[in-house]
Amino acid sequence: MSGFIARRLVALVLTLLAASLVVFLVLDVLPGDPASLMLGTSAREDTLAALRHQMGLDQPAWVRYLAWIWGLVRGDFGISYTYSVPVSELIGQRVMVSLPLAVMAILLSTAIAIPVGVLAAARRGRAADTTLMGIAQVGVALPNFWLGLLLILLFAVTLPLFPASGFAGWDKGAWAAIRSLLLPALALALPQAAILARVTRSAVLETLGQDYVRTALAKGLTGAAALWRHAVPNALIPVVTIIGLQFSFLMAGTVIIENVFTLPGLGRLIFQAIAQRDLIVVQDLVVLLAGSVIVVNFLVDLAYLGLDPRISREGAQ
Amino acid sequence: MNRPWRRSSLLVGGVLTVAMVAMALVSLVWTPYPPTKIDILHKLAAPSAAHLLGTDPFGRDVLSMIMAGARSSLSVALIAVVVGAGIGIPLGALASAMGGWIDNLVMRATDLAFAFPALLTAVMITALAGPGAVNAMLAIGIFNIPVFARVARGAALAVRAQEFVMAARATGRGEAAIMWRHVLPNISAVLLVQATIQFALAIVADAGLSYLGLGTQPPFPSWGRMLNDAQTFIYRAPLLAVFPGVAITLSVLGLNLLGDGLRDLLDPRLSRER
Numbered sequence: 202m203s204g205f206i207a208r209r210l211v212a213l214v215l216t217l218l219a220a221s222l223v224v225f226l227v228l229d230v231l232p233g234d235p236a237s238l239m240l241g242t243s244a245r246e247d248t249l250a251a252l253r254h255q256m257g258l259d260q261p262a263w264v265r266y267l268a269w270i271w272g273l274v275r276g277d278f279g280i281s282y283t284y285s286v287p288v289s290e291l292i293g294q295r296v297m298v299s300l301p302l303a304v305m306a307i308l309l310s311t312a313i314a315i316p317v318g319v320l321a322a323a324r325r326g327r328a329a330d331t332t333l334m335g336i337a338q339v340g341v342a343l344p345n346f347w348l349g350l351l352l353i354l355l356f357a358v359t360l361p362l363f364p365a366s367g368f369a370g371w372d373k374g375a376w377a378a379i380r381s382l383l384l385p386a387l388a389l390a391l392p393q394a395a396i397l398a399r400v401t402r403s404a405v406l407e408t409l410g411q412d413y414v415r416t417a418l419a420k421g422l423t424g425a426a427a428l429w430r431h432a433v434p435n436a437l438i439p440v441v442t443i444i445g446l447q448f449s450f451l452m453a454g455t456v457i458i459e460n461v462f463t464l465p466g467l468g469r470l471i472f473q474a475i476a477q478r479d480l481i482v483v484q485d486l487v488v489l490l491a492g493s494v495i496v497v498n499f500l501v502d503l504a505y506l507g508l509d510p511r512i513s514r515e516g517a518q
Numbered sequence: 519m520n521r522p523w524r525r526s527s528l529l530v531g532g533v534l535t536v537a538m539v540a541m542a543l544v545s546l547v548w549t550p551y552p553p554t555k556i557d558i559l560h561k562l563a564a565p566s567a568a569h570l571l572g573t574d575p576f577g578r579d580v581l582s583m584i585m586a587g588a589r590s591s592l593s594v595a596l597i598a599v600v601v602g603a604g605i606g607i608p609l610g611a612l613a614s615a616m617g618g619w620i621d622n623l624v625m626r627a628t629d630l631a632f633a634f635p636a637l638l639t640a641v642m643i644t645a646l647a648g649p650g651a652v653n654a655m656l657a658i659g660i661f662n663i664p665v666f667a668r669v670a671r672g673a674a675l676a677v678r679a680q681e682f683v684m685a686a687r688a689t690g691r692g693e694a695a696i697m698w699r700h701v702l703p704n705i706s707a708v709l710l711v712q713a714t715i716q717f718a719l720a721i722v723a724d725a726g727l728s729y730l731g732l733g734t735q736p737p738f739p740s741w742g743r744m745l746n747d748a749q750t751f752i753y754r755a756p757l758l759a760v761f762p763g764v765a766i767t768l769s770v771l772g773l774n775l776l777g778d779g780l781r782d783l784l785d786p787r788l789s790r791e792r
Contacts, residue, residue: 216629216630216633219630220630220633220634223630223634227642227643228646231643231646231647338771338774338775339767339771341770341774342718342767342768342770342771342774343767344722344725344726344763344766344767344770346725346726346729346745347725347745347762347763347766347767350745350748350749350752350759350763351759351760351763353749353752354752354756354759354760358752358753358756359756365752449635450635452635456637456638456641456730457637457726457729457730460729460730461729461749468638471638471641471642472641472645472730475641475642475645475646476645478646483642487634487638487639487642490635490638491633491634491635494632494633494634494635495633498633
């Protein structure tokens with residue numbers, strides 16, 4: 202089992218390195234010179250050259266790449282060209298919006314999806330199942346940013362219960378902050394919940410057909426007990442996989458929703474940094490997000506070990 | 519699910535998809551008004567007989583814009599899927615046929631690609647390479663490559679393990695002939711279903727990019743851009759924020775249902791337990 206984890210760890214580091222190289226190369230190839238963008242088109246050639254030198258842009262690509270990676274390893278993310286503050290500081294501020302948003306969305310989505318999925322599976326083929334899965338089918342098709350607009354229309358314009366946009370800030374108290382994140386979180390959560398409910402339903406249907414459920418029923422357990430004690434826990438593996446995937450999707454998927462609700466999160470930061478060719482910010486953030494996907498996938502694999510001992514036995518062989 | 523449900527998903531999906539394609543095609547030759555025609559006197563008009571879905575802040579006819587928007591949405595999504603399938607399927611087929619380090623390389627590359635948040639990277643590519651429909655097609659298409667490579671490889675491996683492929687090999691057919699004559703025809707159903715799903719995802723991605731101003735450029739209308747414009751006027755003309763979203767949702771819903779229906783129709787084994 203430890204051998205399995207060690208192999209996965211090596212693969213994790215290699216994937217992170219490869220991801221950082223890809224980001225660096227893509228940004229290096231795509232057009233956009235930060236120095237000329239900072240100074241404008243009328244800048245003199247020698248001023249430009251001086252700034253490029255100061256920013257290290259006149260170094261060969263591999264030197265810049267290694268310097269960047271070495272900085273990341275030491276926790277030095279570089280200095281933003283446009284904000285003139287360390288990128289780590291920017292990320293620190295913005296993550297306080299994006300992370301709670303993603304966590305709220307995951308919690309909402311899971312809280313909606315699992316009961317719905319289990320109920321649909323338990324009532325397979327009946328009216329409740331057909332209705333819930335019909336709603337889920339539509340939910341999957343809803344683009345989250347349009348859902349965001351509809352929620353603004355409903356709960357900020359028609360019934361002024363929530364702010365239409367902007368973030369209150371944590372210094373205004375937890376409730377004010379959460380209140381300004383609730384609509385965007387809901388917009389992110391509902392389409393994800395639709396997907397998760399469908400996965401939960403088919404996973405539970407699968408385990409309901411297993412011998413151990415029949416045994417449980419045969420020894421006199423009620424249908425509900427067999428469902429919750431045997432079928433549902435065993436159905437969790439695919440559900441956990443999807444939740445893991447959704448978390449990384451949500452961290453990155455906030456780029457549009459943060460624009461819809463004008464939230465000062467990572468998504469908006471990266472969007473503005475791209476527009477201003479603040480490449481170091483873009484580079485850091487994309488690697489950070491890709492890194493979080495890779496790490497979450499790794500953690501999901503570890504969660505498997507806990508949920509299904511058979512996997513670690515196979516992995517150890 | 520039961521049989522009537524399956525058949526109805528194919529039917530409803532098919533009808534919605536055909537309606538969307540028809541709307542895009544009709545917009546080539548006819549829209550109620552020219553979709554870019556500005557008419558300030560009749561701006562922000564409510565739906566009426568003259569303007570079935572009303573007009574936008576510039577007095578443009580919303581129905582005409584939605585019809586023209588279907589054209590840009592469909593073409594971006596179609597090209598994105600063609601790019602993804604055109605590169606991904608040969609890669610996956612190659613990986614399944616060669617095995618060994620080539621297979622390994624292709625699979626690790628797809629792992630790596632999946633680590634990048636697709637939408638975010640598409641935003642990055644279109645913003646840096648220049649906003650516009652062509653770059654949107656490529657940026658979305660790139661992320662379809664690993665999907666098609668994976669699906670093609672998996673399905674091809676399953677087919678290659680079957681006896682008729684062994685029989686073909688025993689009669690002395692080359693690898694290329696086996697791939698072309700036996701494997702590809704047998705995995706085309708799976709790939710078609712995947713293409714339908716990717717098409718739906720591409721429509722959402724395109725709408726997102728154009729909402730951010732990175733997709734099809736004005737004055738040509740796009741659904742995402744219409745939603746962005748509508749947000750500014752959400753207090754005065756709330757319906758403007760509704761219609762383009764309905765168009766996106768119905769297209770995606772139609773393609774998803776069509777995909778589900780096709781999967782059941784083409785390969786009943788895949789969905790027996792659903």
